[in-house]
Amino acid sequence: MSDLQRLERHACFGGWQDVYRHHSASLGCAMNFGVYLPPQARQRPCSVLYWLSGLGCTEQNFITKAGAQRRASELGLILVAPDTSPRGAAVADDPAYDLGQGAGFYVNATQAPWSAHYRMYDYVVEELPALIEAAFAVRPGLRGVAGHSMGGHGALVVALRNPGRYRSVSAFAPIVAPSRVPWGEKAFSAYLGSDRTTWAAYDAVALVQQATGERLPLLVDQGEADEFLGRELHPEWLQQACALVGHPLTLRRHAEYDHGYYFVASFIDDHLDWHARALAG
């Protein structure tokens, strides 16, 4: 914990929007993450909502564009927003926006050269929460996870694979079945290899169908004017899988909304309320 370095601190809605940098043991590189500390955090431990961002994002996109701090300041929620991949000159990369740096897909890569650093699943599930819970006054075990697009995929996967670890999960325009769409097929082929049986561990639609224990309710918002809807997202596949096994899903489709942060900002308060209710216990 000793290498945690604060890069930014801004007063925001009575609390603090910070950005920290640390050396990640899982990823083998320096990583930035944003932390919003609501005013309540000055007085008492608060629950934490982890936000996983989409392709090409850093820790900055959510904290500057989603407008989440206003409602989080009312609800007393800490918001933690990590970067989307390992970073740096020593880390494998690809010129495309949808592979390599900025496109970690929240998996533990098994294939060279990616396996040397690309362990975003471990980072998000284990290392980052351990760091946050050691460094900040948080209510132990009260974690929620949410995300957007690739990060919506990440949020669904980490919640579905770790019963009891998260009290709540939600997603905006998630890639619900990366095994079956171009973004996911490209990334999983590179990171996980050609044996598709290994892909199911990172595919929310597959995970919903395999789950046997706790069935954490899912909240998913999807814009109908999303430019990636028919090609990459397919929320109806998640809907069908949930219906098949009786997994609770609230899927809201919104006419006119596209894939970007104006969509996220328009409905982020509903997601924060959803998480705050689950985390109140």
Added chain:
Amino acid sequence: MSDLQRLERHACFGGWQDVYRHHSASLGCAMNFGVYLPPQARQRPCSVLYWLSGLGCTEQNFITKAGAQRRASELGLILVAPDTSPRGAAVADDPAYDLGQGAGFYVNATQAPWSAHYRMYDYVVEELPALIEAAFAVRPGLRGVAGHSMGGHGALVVALRNPGRYRSVSAFAPIVAPSRVPWGEKAFSAYLGSDRTTWAAYDAVALVQQATGERLPLLVDQGEADEFLGRELHPEWLQQACALVGHPLTLRRHAEYDHGYYFVASFIDDHLDWHARALAG
């Protein structure tokens, strides 16, 4: 009006966040501006709040970072956010961030080479409102103006110089007396020349003291941890000038807040409410 071109359209809080491009006759170049159309604008004409941004900003900063659309969607306010200077390869520039493109200071330049394009005062006061009022369903004459830093200066100046033209004005961390601080002295020397008597027409503290007619109440928010407070902003000069002549001023100082958009976002709702009250008539 016929060259108005829509570059972006995003559903946002039930309305539309658009970005347009047009050829500005005042500036002699293409200009971008953001328009937020609240849901009420689908049914009826709405009032318009003009937002003037600070140094280095384009039309994007306010629309992506301030989180203003949420409250504007409730109040039925149209938000118009222009770029901060003329732009393009044919337009004079300077490598410094505080002169030339991105730093128009809302003046009509009289000195070469700036005088060829830098007429942001005319653009903001005359050309842009005429364009907006012709192209969108707006309530005629119901204009407010607000801004941040250099744009806070711009908002105060255009409102103080044009009694009756604006129903409301407010500013975040404005440069209240550009004639007397480094940013303003540099820009005004370049744009207006060495005769400082010409500078008073663009100096809010000077204008407050000269005003004889309508005294539009001013709302100003200032962060106490603003890194530019003592060097460039000096809200106490505005306070003293307003006290001297009885100009109504609400100056709010906020401990811990800095100069950035996290500060603006934290208090933008109060400003939107302030403008909506004045524009309701």
